[in-house]
Amino acid sequence: MTEAARAVSLRAGVPVYRYRITPGGPPVSVLRLDAHHQPGEVHRHIHDFPVLVYVERAGRLETGVPPVQARDGDAYVLAAGAVIDPAQVAGVGSAFAVFFDSAALVGDGQASWQSHPLLFPFLHGIRGGLLRLHVPPERQPAWSGAIAAIERELADRGAGYRQAALAHLTLLLVNVARLATDVVGDLRRSNETLLAEVFDVIQRRFAEPLSLRDVAASVGVTPGYLTTVVRRRTGRTVVDWITEHRMVRARRLLSETDRPVQEIARQVGLPDPAYFTRVFRANNGVTPREWRREA
Structure with a gap:
């Protein structure tokens, strides 16, 4: 690897x-x-x-x-x-x-x-x-x-x-x-149309409170079935993809703007700055401020 x-x-x-x-x-x-x-x-x-x-x-x-x-x-x-x-x-x-x-x-x-x-x-x-x-x-x-x-x-x-x-x-x-x-x-x-719907929901709503159940309800399937399909096809869960979208947006805002971390946290659907920092560090290996400084 x-x-x-x-x-x-x-x-x-x-x-x-x-x-x-x-x-x-x-x-x-x-x-x-x-x-x-x-x-x-x-x-x-x-x-x-x-x-x-x-x-x-x-x-x-x-x-x-x-x-x-x-x-x-x-x-x-x-x-x-x-x-x-x-x-x-x-x-x-x-x-x-x-x-x-x-x-x-x-x-x-x-x-x-x-x-x-x-x-x-x-x-x-x-x-x-x-x-x-x-x-x-x-x-x-x-x-x-x-x-x-x-x-x-x-x-x-x-x-x-x-x-x-x-x-x-x-x-x-x-x-x-x-x-x-x-x-x-x-x-x-095949069922990739379902994946397209899932990603469309995540793309439109990742900046608001969003859970597996919310996405499943939006596409009309059960949470268990949706988890199985998404994991089998992409290697990640629906929650993983929600987090991924939030992190992609957060990294971009940290690198390309001077907006406060608290504001960026709200814009990516994680309004608690402390929780946002924990999630960001777990997914990127550094804190938001460290990412901005290194970028």
Whole structure:
């Protein structure tokens, strides 16, 4: 697992990782996976953010159960919320894992999954969490170039590097969505319409008192059923998403305005400044004032 991720909880004994948000930190990270850059020992894990793996040179790489020989240009869309078992991958090839914070693609506290259709492939729900796509040979240099460009932006950290890195990432996601047309269509025809409604409610009402029961009532299902659907598809609970929207908005206000912390707390639906500070620190690792100072 990359340094951009941190374990935040356990689910049935399996660690759940979240993308590490830091003041001014990169919204996307790239991890090389080859004979010279092997990550440390990795166990079964869950991540609640999107991950894209691109195989540039397959070598002796095999994936899946039963194992299937990977090909140059294979791309794996890892489902958020699924248990990923490294035992599904064996052998050595040359690949890249692209990790990113979905909220960075839309900003301003909008609902990532609902507002950004390019992320629908990462909710595929396929057993094992791996959706295997294949990049046509004529497109493979563009994929390698986009990933290399992200790496350069992250290494140089020049003016506007975050925006540049996200632009290259967006091009990759456009290609993923085009390759996964059937998957995206299936999601839109299934209960992903419920997810869209859920995120619409959260987006409109996160600045007011809002609970799981409130969201469930708004979309016409029971709280238990809604919890199951949202967790299965996104790796988080409804309350997690409410908090996430509040934190995205709070981080933006702290970084881009000089409004008092108490006012920001009210604007994101947590009017008690002390409670807001506890929630912010638990989700971001620093207090609101520390975030503003570091940003």
